[in-house]
Amino acid sequence: MRRWRTEVLVRVALAATLALLVGAVCAVRAEAPQPAPRSLSPAGLERVSDYLQAQVSGGKIPGAILLIQQHGKPVLHAKFGERNARTHAPMTDDTIFRIYSMSKPVTSVAAMLLVDDGRLALDDPIAKYIPAFANVKVGVEQPDGKLTLTPLARPVTVRDLLRHTSGITYGFYGDSLVRKLYALAGLFDGDPDNAQFVDRLARLPLAEQPATLWDYGHSTDVLGRVIEVASGQSLYQFEKERLLDPLGMRDTAFFVADEAKRSLIAEPLPDDWFDRPVAGIREATAPRRWESGGAGMVGTIRDYARFAQMLLNGGEIDGRRYLKRETVALMASDQIGEGSGIKRDPEFYFPSSDSGFGLGFAVRTVAKPPLPAGEYRWDGVGGTFFFIDPADDLFVICMMQSPSQRGRIQTELKQLVYEAMGR
Known part of the structure; x- marks a missing residue:
């Protein structure tokens, strides 16, 4: 009996010691210093602005709005050129854009x-x-x-x-x-x-x-x-009730219903190849029954900024949780990489060779200096694009209607943003 009690006491002591060791290891890991988010230099941000201004001055695009937000606050929020080259209406924060495939992340969320x-x-x-x-x-x-x-x-x-x-x-x-x-x-x-x-x-x-x-x-x-x-609801009804209205995305919808706001719609240059409907998506003001979760939405930069900040925060904003933190992490992690058995067609793999794909976003899996691994993103065929960088507590949204220039500008502008980073 005494021997049995001794063995029990020894086991309890060992278990307690092991628990303490595990706790200590976890504490050390939790306290291990993480790389500090990088900051953006004023000179670097000026080069970013100069770049977009040059695109407008050179006649490449009619206009654009850029928002770079870090630690929950804008570090660069600038408007360039016109939303409509025919009417010469200036680019403003309430300008409405066809966001096309930037609808996909909204539907995925x-x-x-x-x-x-x-x-x-x-x-x-x-x-x-x-x-x-x-x-x-x-x-x-x-x-x-x-x-x-x-x-x-x-x-x-x-x-x-x-x-x-x-x-x-x-x-x-x-x-x-x-x-x-x-x-x-x-x-x-x-x-x-x-x-x-x-x-x-x-x-x-x-x-x-x-x-x-x-x-x-x-x-x-x-x-x-x-x-x-x-x-049990239409796609728009569900998104409006659970996502758009709570986030304050009041101008994000499947068409512009308010006639008073139709003059706010951004248009491409008259000679841009995309000055026509594509893939069944009709004019932004046309009421339609088809609510294309893949490419049908319109919205403003301030609306999409609320959406991006919620994701960057791990699924919550202003004290309201939309998604579990682990759900956002899953969405922003590569789901088609090694071991998945999923192939990539080099001709039609749009995320790029250094990126995988999560649940609604392309995810950069390989750092390509100055571009970091871990950044996730998508864009729209009309010229809009965004990316979210959790390590630097940063997101960037560029809104424009310039489909023929979108790939080049997205690549060059992102390069400039990361060149503006410093420790």
Whole structure:
């Protein structure tokens, strides 16, 4: 009996000692100094401003608004040129932009609100919400140039929609047989609502098996319909109630409904190649039933700044939590990297070779000085773009309607921002 008590006491003592050691190690790790956020030099910020002013003066773009915000406060907030070269209306903070694919992060966050609610799961088959996808097939091109249809190796999931691994593509780039089917399918004919649009998509074959290739397409539009079914509301109603109104994003919607605000819409230069509708997205003032979660929103820089700051804060702002901190961390981490089995087509992998893709954002996985790893981002075909840098407690938003210049300006401006960084 005495021996048994001694053994018990020894075990208890050992366990207590181990707990203390683990606690001490965790405390040391928690107290380990983290690199301090870098600051932006006044001279560097002046070079950033001079760059955008030169784009306007040189006739490359009609105008732009830039916001660089660090530690919750603007360090550079500047307006350049005009929002409309025909009317010569100046660029102002209430200017409304077509944000196109910058809608995707908004829709992705809306979906993750439902995940946090427990009403949606990342590994749910989308056929649970959209039964038409239960019978979808994969189109496989044969050596003789014909297309054969094969069954799914596994169902398309909500996770696939968020990370663009669903096999659902676009029909306006590339020349594969499946993409040609998308282009000829009349997806945008008439005035479909989200349910009708997605049913049209479900009649088409997938471009590849789910979870095999990052393929940029209508995944986020389908995600918008999943949100509708899971929430019992239209996509806009759900986003307005749970995200847009609480954040104060009062000018973010799927079209500009208020006639008094239509003069605030930014326009590209008259000779810009994008001065026309693309991919079924009509004029910003046209009421429509289709609420494209992938490319249909309009909004202002001050609206998107609220959204970006909420993400940078780890899912909360002004004392209100929107997403769990771990949910934001998951969204901003690479989901298609080594071990995922997901390939990248060099011709159509838009995040860039040094970046992976999370749940709604491109994520830089390899530092490319001066650009850091860990920054996450996306952009819109009309010229708008943003990136969030958690390590430096920083986000940058540039709003312009200059589609033919967007790639060049995004690359050059980001380089200038990080060159302005110092320790």
